[in-house]
Amino acid sequence: MSCQCGSASKDERFVKIDQILDQNGRDESFLIQNLEQIQHILGYLPEDVQAYLAEAMGIPLSKVYGVVTFYSLFTTEPIGKHKISICLGTACYVKGAGEILAEFEKQLKIKVGETTPDGRFTLTACRCLGACGLAPVLNVNGKVFGRLTTDDIAGILAQFE
């Protein structure tokens, strides 16, 4: 692909990145904040986005990549339409969160960290949502489901097309 610097049809993702940088700042100390907002808009952080950001902030790509891969919040792979986060915090774990996770893996036929082939669900585990009163809990697209048993899982999946 030839260089498109200065061409009128700038990738619209990069336009959005420019807006975020204008708002937050280009200093290195804003790297995590910028990455977080970019991921919020794009869903994930592919290599070309990281390269563009590195260039725009004036820091080496290796540094950006190092930060992206260090923090569990960031992902370099696209995620499914619905993101299921199962809490594996201690309170949930002692109340059987491990069995809940196993049941999801069984029903979705994927392992934790993977996305279903149809792109419908991504299954992830997280550490403590802080809703320990409802343990075991999980979160689908920000909606919290609590006091779960393995019988609830088919019903939860059916709610998300």
Add this chain to the structure above:
Amino acid sequence: MEFYRTHVLVCAGTGCTSMDSRLLRQNLYEEIIKRGLEKEVKVIETGCFGFCNLGPVMVVYPEGTFYCQVKPQDAAQIVEEHFIKGRPVERLLYQHEKDTANVVEMENIEFFKHQKRVALQNCGLIDPENIEEYIAQDGYFALAHCVKDLTPMEVIDIIKKSGLRGRGGGGFPTGTKWEFAYKSQADQKYVVCNADEGDPGAFMDRSVLEGDPHGVLEAMAIAGYAIGASKGFIYVRAEYPIAVERLKIAIRQAREYGLLGDNIFGTDFCFDIDIRLGAGAFVCGEETALLASTEGRRGEPRPRPPFPAVKGLFDKPTIINNVETFANVTKIIRNGWEWFASMGTEKSKGTKVFALAGKINNIGLIEIPMGTTLRTIIYDIGGGIPKGKKFKAAQTGGPSGGCLTETHLDIPIDYDNLIAAGSMMGSGGLIVMDEDNCMVDIARFFLEFTQEESCGKCPPCRIGTKRMLEILDRITTGKGTPEDLDNLEVLANTIKSSSLCALGQTSPNPVLSTIKHFRKEYEAHIYDKKCPAHVCQALLSYKIDPLKCKGCSLCARNCPAEAITGKIKEPFIISQDKCIKCGDCMTRCKFGAISKE
């Protein structure tokens, strides 16, 4: 000013919000308008009450009526019965397990009776999104007193005399930390609030930030005045969206009121605060890793000294205090150090907030004077263990701590006693476990956590925890050997003494503590290939009781491994060779004929 005859405080913390408390507030509001009561009854969103297990919760003042497990559809009845007819809705009142009578007032509920709220004083009492409610509770008066009447050294002196120790884990004296930073000469210094609450199962800091964000901002400004800093950062987990939102609102309001920014209270003192989001790395709770992350880098710790009070954020002198530590500061300034020092034990003053969770009836957030016993926490405040099960252990200090057993029930809880008992205060997570929890499995769980969260910088932590986890994996799957216990202890002690930061140094604690108190359970896994608590799947076997089995074949038809055989109306048998131990048969059996052992 407007006056209302009734104030309704509805919890808007994470726990209650997850149980539709937002819709409840909306319904209450609509019902109140429908009946023309909007000038008489006021609905206020507050922070966490602490009784998360019974959410959503709400309190009606001036009576102090405490309602729990209120559903959005209950709004109409509450408005009709309580706000119009003046009688409480009986079915939504709190009922103590042993008593038949309902408890009406919040202060008479056992869960609240033994508590003493200092750090959580305003949580559940004020609207955290309204700075005027905070000011009405004497908010920002402590800051005014400091900047107008006291010298920085006098402020530090008060904090030192109060005996306040860091609530984030280590328990370092807060005043001493401030004094170090005060004495460091630099053109710029920083105040950092550590709100990276990573201990799984702990949610104290989140509740303080959600319920009383101004309390933290005010204390940070006081710290800024004391050490001579003009800039503060709050490093908060991105996983806490409600807390982040309320902090943003609080900072904006404080700036509008001139309580943050230039020339605060007409003095030369200038101080402002920014938020930095954590991106999901447990190690960032360690102060030097937190500083690296705040600077936008990988959150890897560095050796100390130099301590952050000398060389911290952007190489400038910096103090880092935990949320709960800050939440105590304003109260100490307002009420005097003598008041604070009068609570607690000899070397641990004040109160401590614990997140009570796990196998306990009253899950929630509690604040107790230092020196309270574990027995009071578990049986009086916590209401005991559900389903009449037996108490086995309580884990404090999260993945860095250890477990307390029945023998520790009556020791007064403070920093030093917990360390002596082989655990630690930590940030305040307190997870209760009953007879159905396998302690080897719990140790494996914590180690899996620390191993995954190891940043990888130093080998003892990166490789050592991995080897320990492999041994524990072997033990819990029935492949343990007699040398494994010794090897675990050797590895644990090496990692403890040679890791770079506190994450590594403390990571073997759950293993050492469970070996110390529950050695027999480890031995049962290794020698008898049995899991006494029936948790470790590989060590279980499912059996059908021929006397109870009716021969309905339901289990056999559903067995994914076709391991169950038999004739209709005769007892069935599970072939142990084929059984994959999924437990499906046991959950399906209508006659309770299948058991695991």
